[in-house]
Amino acid sequence: MSGHISRDDVLHVARLARLPLTDDEADLFTGQLEAVLEHVAGVAALDTAGVEPTAHPLPLENVLRADEVVAGVDRDEVLAQAPSAESGRFRVPPVLGVEP
Amino acid sequence: MVEEHLAAVEAREGDVHAFNLVLAERARAEADTLDGRVAAGEDVGPLAGVPVAVKDNICTRGVATTCSSHVLAGWEPPYDATVVARLRRAGAVVVGKTNLDEFAMGSSTENSAFGPTRNPHDLARVPGGSSGGSAAAVAAGFASVALGSDTGGSIRQPASLCGVVGVKPTYGLVSRYGLVAYASSLDQIGPMAATVADAALVLDVIAGHDPADSTSVARPFAGVGHAARSDGAAVEGLRVGIVDELTAEANPDVVARVEAAARALEAAGASVGRASVPAVAYSLPAYYLIAPAEASSNLARYDGVRYGLRAGGPDVDEMFCATRAAGFGPEVKRRIMLGTYVLSAGYYDAYYAQAQRVRTLVLRAFEAAYEDFDVLLSPTSPTTAFPLGAKVSDPLAMYMMDVATIASNLAGHPAMSVPYGTGDDGLPVGVQVLAPALGETVMFRVAAALEASLA
Numbered sequence: 001m002s003g004h005i006s007r008d009d010v011l012h013v014a015r016l017a018r019l020p021l022t023d024d025e026a027d028l029f030t031g032q033l034e035a036v037l038e039h040v041a042g043v044a045a046l047d048t049a050g051v052e053p054t055a056h057p058l059p060l061e062n063v064l065r066a067d068e069v070v071a072g073v074d075r076d077e078v079l080a081q082a083p084s085a086e087s088g089r090f091r092v093p094p095v096l097g098v099e100p
Numbered sequence: 101m102v103e104e105h106l107a108a109v110e111a112r113e114g115d116v117h118a119f120n121l122v123l124a125e126r127a128r129a130e131a132d133t134l135d136g137r138v139a140a141g142e143d144v145g146p147l148a149g150v151p152v153a154v155k156d157n158i159c160t161r162g163v164a165t166t167c168s169s170h171v172l173a174g175w176e177p178p179y180d181a182t183v184v185a186r187l188r189r190a191g192a193v194v195v196g197k198t199n200l201d202e203f204a205m206g207s208s209t210e211n212s213a214f215g216p217t218r219n220p221h222d223l224a225r226v227p228g229g230s231s232g233g234s235a236a237a238v239a240a241g242f243a244s245v246a247l248g249s250d251t252g253g254s255i256r257q258p259a260s261l262c263g264v265v266g267v268k269p270t271y272g273l274v275s276r277y278g279l280v281a282y283a284s285s286l287d288q289i290g291p292m293a294a295t296v297a298d299a300a301l302v303l304d305v306i307a308g309h310d311p312a313d314s315t316s317v318a319r320p321f322a323g324v325g326h327a328a329r330s331d332g333a334a335v336e337g338l339r340v341g342i343v344d345e346l347t348a349e350a351n352p353d354v355v356a357r358v359e360a361a362a363r364a365l366e367a368a369g370a371s372v373g374r375a376s377v378p379a380v381a382y383s384l385p386a387y388y389l390i391a392p393a394e395a396s397s398n399l400a401r402y403d404g405v406r407y408g409l410r411a412g413g414p415d416v417d418e419m420f421c422a423t424r425a426a427g428f429g430p431e432v433k434r435r436i437m438l439g440t441y442v443l444s445a446g447y448y449d450a451y452y453a454q455a456q457r458v459r460t461l462v463l464r465a466f467e468a469a470y471e472d473f474d475v476l477l478s479p480t481s482p483t484t485a486f487p488l489g490a491k492v493s494d495p496l497a498m499y500m501m502d503v504a505t506i507a508s509n510l511a512g513h514p515a516m517s518v519p520y521g522t523g524d525d526g527l528p529v530g531v532q533v534l535a536p537a538l539g540e541t542v543m544f545r546v547a548a549a550l551e552a553s554l555a
Contacts (some may be wrong), residue, residue, distance in 0.1 A: 005441070009441070010437065013437055013440045013441045013444065014437065016440050016444060017396060017424075017436050017437060017440040018400075018403070018417070018420045018421050018424055019421070019424050019425060019428070019433060019436055019437065020421045020422075020424075020425045021425075021433075025430075025433065028430075029433070029434060029437055032434060032495055033434075033437060033438055033441065035495070035496055036388060036438060036495065036496065036499075039385055039388070039496055040385035040386075040388055040389055040451070040455075042382070042385060043382050043385040043386050043389065043454060043455060043458055044450050044451060044454055046382065046454070046458060046461075048454060048457040048458065048461070051457040051460050051461060052457070052460055053453055053456030053457045053459070053460060054456055054457075054459040054460040054463055054510075055285065055456055056285045056315070056512075057271040057272075057285065057463075057510075057511060057512020057513075057537075058271060058272050058315060058317070058512060060315065063311075063314040065311060073178045073179050074178060077178035078178050078406075081175055081176060081177075081178065081406075081407045082405070082406055082407060083404055083405075083407075083408070083409070083410035084410065090405050090406055092405055092416050092419065093413060093414065093415050093416050093418075093419050094414075094415050094416065095415065095416045096415070
């Protein structure tokens with residue numbers, strides 16, 4: 001696995017992560033991510049044929065509880081922490097953008 | 101007890117900066133209430149009046165929880181984390197929220213949006229990270245005990261650098277409900293304290309099944325209080341292995357302290373040998389694929405909609421982007437980028453899935469070692485506390501500070517750091533005791549014996 005990562009890759013990943021970067025950040029991360037990926041290249045090259053992945057240190061089981069109504073966190077308290085709320089809901093800018 | 105610690109805060113917090121928030125008035129009021137209940141003959145719990153510092157990524161109802169990030173500055177959770185609720189029920193008094201590397205990402209507490217914490221033993225040096233504020237709070241006498249969180253060593257490494265006890269319990273032994281998630285399959289809350297017995301007392305209060313965390317271990321926990329009170333004789337006949345691969349990267353003066361700890365256990369009747377756990381050599385790189393991947397997913401929720409910071413934008417997508425660009429610091433951005441990259445199409449199998457297979461190899465290597473040994477020993481950190489600023493511009497050098505601690509996070513096994521003297525520079529050195537899953541009892545017996553051997 002090649003560890004090479006270009007500045008365009010970094011900008012593409014930043015777009016996927018909704019994390020716009022300044023020019024300086026893009027340059028810095030291009031170098032640093034490349035260095036980190038070089039460091040992990042040994043892992044990428046290991047022969048793990050036939051090894052099952054471990055996603056979680058505990059064997060996970062589905063957890064069910066009785067279907068009973070229990071008190072949750074208070075809605076007004078939650079909404080009071082939001083940057084903007086209205087009529088019992090979170091308020092956000094237009095999802096489809098503004099008309100030009 | 102609360103007054104005494106608040107006086108210490110008054111005297112030195114300005115230099116150390118262990119806290120993001122000190123709750124002096126609230127703590128005094130709670131202590132007064134407890135005094136009244138004690139006077140009335142009530143049993144107020146095993147931690148009655150004990151001042152506890154809580155890492156600022158653990159939710160406290162109505163008290164700001166910031167994760168040392170601008171993105172959450174001023175956010176007041178509408179609920180208490182299970183560990184906080186249990187501490188309060190046991191009579192503990194929360195004296196403040198401690199500083200950390202932003203979202204627990206770092207090994208020096210220099211990545212805090214609110215400025216670094218300094219090591220109480222030498223103010224020019226780091227306290228370690230990411231629970232550096234909690235470690236410093238205990239080391240400076242600001243609190244009797246503290247809670248930290250450990251994803252790759254974030255309790256044990258600062259405990260080592262500050263000369264306190266730090267415990268990462270078995271994954272699932274302590275509820276993560278109310279811990280702000282960094283890498284969910286690795287994160288674990290644990291106690292930090294001046295002594296092994298104090299750490300055991302706190303662990304016994306916070307451990308145990310919690311229906312609110314579906315990854316919490318659903319079996320009774322017998323407690324480690326007794327193990328922590330036992331003397332050196334309790335290690336008689338135990339087989340102790342020094343892990344070659346975890347010792348190889350450490351400075352000679354640090355290794356010398358591990359050897360001294362092994363000799364002390366031998367003198368108390370344990371047998372000591374060399375353990376080889378070859379796959380742990382891959383732990384650090386596997387961690388830096390898995391943890392950022394999980395972090396990039398967990399941190400997607402900071403988008404300016406429900407809590408914390410919102411930066412402006414004409415539509416919702418622009419608002420997400422502006423909020424995240426303004427809210428996160430460099431290390432968090434670096435890990436989100438790394439995580440998003442390794443999860444992206446074309447790289448997922450080569451990096452992320454491969455790291456999860458390596459995790460299986462690490463687990464198997466530990467299981468093989470635990471056929472020959474009851475506990476394993478290693479340095480906690482390869483060096484003593486380093487100067488502020490020494491590694492901030494070199495992420496790889498910083499990542500190396502967790503080289504000995506990360507493997508037990510991948511395996512989900514318990515591990516703790518016990519102070520064991522000082523290095524050539526006179527700064528604290530921690531010895532790491534590792535045990536198999538749910539092996540807390542034997543781990544605390546060894547830790548207590550090590551502590552007793554220094555007395």
